[in-house]
Amino acid sequence: MTSTSLSTGIARASSEEVSRSPSVIVPGEPSESSSSSNMTQAFPFSSGNPRIEETIGVMHLFREDIVSTSAYGLPVERKPLICVLGVPNHMTYADFCQFCGSFIQHILEMRIVRNDGKEDSYSILIKFDSQVSADNFYKHYNGRSFSSLEAEVCRVLFTMDVQFTGSIERAQASAASSTEQPSCPVCLERLDQDTSGILTTMCNHSFHCSCISNWTDSSCPVCRYCQQQAEKSTCFVCQTTENLWICVICGFVGCGRYKAGHAIIHWKETQHCYSLELETQRVWDYVGDNYVHRLIQSKTDGKLVELNSHCLHAESGCGSCNSEDNAISEAILNSKVEAIVSEYNELLATQLEDQKLYFETLLQEVKEETEREISKSVEKAVTLKLHKIQLKLDRCIKEKKFLDELNENLLKNEEIWKAKQLEFEQREKKVLKLKDVKIQDLEEQLRDLMVCLETGKTVRQLSASNEVEDGTVLPMSTESSSTDGC
Known part of the structure; x- marks a missing residue:
């Protein structure tokens, strides 16, 4: 080219x-x-x-x-x-x-x-x-x-x-x-x-x-040749490329028993008993321990042919089969194919039913385990919440006790202060009473003093007017008794 x-x-x-x-x-x-x-x-x-x-x-x-x-x-x-x-x-x-x-x-x-x-x-x-x-x-x-x-x-x-x-x-x-x-x-x-x-x-x-630039695929628009080479299959666990088997149920790729045996380990863990050999395209049944794939695809015409098929008249030593024998053998082959397909469908249906029960059991176990985990989580959460509430209650009780003691002390202080206030009031009353008495005495003394001052003034006036004659003193009123104290 x-x-x-x-x-x-x-x-x-x-x-x-x-x-x-x-x-x-x-x-x-x-x-x-x-x-x-x-x-x-x-x-x-x-x-x-x-x-x-x-x-x-x-x-x-x-x-x-x-x-x-x-x-x-x-x-x-x-x-x-x-x-x-x-x-x-x-x-x-x-x-x-x-x-x-x-x-x-x-x-x-x-x-x-x-x-x-x-x-x-x-x-x-x-x-x-x-x-x-x-x-x-x-x-x-x-x-x-x-x-x-x-x-x-x-x-x-x-x-x-x-x-x-x-x-x-x-x-x-x-x-x-x-x-x-x-x-x-x-x-x-x-x-x-x-x-x-x-x-x-x-x-x-x-x-x-x-x-x-409008072609978004990596292949050629004319011949469809792809620039990306197909990746080789490898074991999902050990990454080996030899003796590989793929599970026909979930697609897990593992190595055979002559390597690390990861395909068998996958069957034991999941009970997926049918596995396809990538090299020969044959199906292996781990439960029956034999091959169950009886048909292979011809590389020449792409038709399904029986594995290890041979001529019906090979034992008689014939070189080739005539048209009648070919028609009979074709009819027999078709009947065998139909029987094998029917048997394979039954086996597949049985296996799918078993897988359905198996996965339903797994789902039930997962559901129960989930419910148990949920119940444990709820119980743990409730216990934790109750513990927090109890701590809060204890703290409130302690605060209430402290407030009660404080209230009792305040009441005692109130009584003491009331007694002191009563004492202060009585003392104040006594002081006021003494003050009133003293004020009254002071008023009497002031009055006497005023009388004395007035008497002295009168005497001075009389002496100034020469009204006192020969040392005689005119009689006074009854206030003379108080003048004696002057």
Whole structure:
């Protein structure tokens, strides 16, 4: 199959280069290229559907240490052709187109290739319309994470050249795969780099970038070849890939008894007695300890045939069966198939009924256990609440006792203060009574003093008027008794 090349950016090797073996290359690891004066490193790659035709080659990329030590941070002999290494497989074509959406109008062609020795990532060769666009893409996306939720970062390197060293054609190659696609399979328009960028998938089918960006699946829209390789089945416990059995009830994958025996342990724990061997597609019954799968699928026509079937007349030594015998044997085979299907359905129904009872028992046990846990939790919560209430009650009783003692002390103090108040009132009454008596005495003394003063004044007046003659004193009124005290 002739794939779309990357225009002038990809230099195909001549016939001598194709016939000549490339330099020693370790798959999955870069090796130095002697043709670029130790400035580049060679990465082996392949593309195409391995079942039809696979193209292999080597791409020479500038070394990262040369780029970092250059004057301007970019190699001098660079071209508008770069390579994005280590793109994770879970990123589809649409995801990558969305990731570099700001530069999609400057991209002339993109080609997706497979990294030799690495199954979890792929690389993308990108040709830009100018060197400035390639430099800006390198500065913007080199070292940038593909997503904020992932650890993978975008690793961008400038490409010196790409050499296709040969192709491996398979026997199943069809005529349609050997013709070049002149138009996009999605929009049916011609693949023109000047109009829109071209993206070549890993299976060598080309599309417009705007068309493939709407394809959210990781497979090719034409041949359905998926860039993500199918994962190998492993034991869920020990991760081994040999002698694996899968439970037909729940899908548990475990290793056989000749390994660690996790499939048998799963049967003992869950009572899922039917297990399918992944290598032979036969069903094993752990209860009966034998195979119960009596029909297998033919690889030639896909029909169900009996396991270890043989000719009905093999014992008589016939070379081949005639049409009548074939019809009879076919009828017998159909009857056997119907009987086996009926028996298998009955066995399956019985097993499903047993599984139903088993799971109902498990559900009942879980329900009872849940009820017991709930009752224990409720009892514990009630006990804890009662304990808290009892503590609160004890604290209230203690506070009440303290308040009662305080009230009793206050009552005693009230009686004492009442007695003191009564004593103070009586003392005050006595003091007031004594004060009244003293005031009365003072009033009498004041009155006597006034009488005495008036008498003295009268005497002075009489002496001044010469009314006293010969030392005689006129008799006074009854107040003379009080004057004696003056």
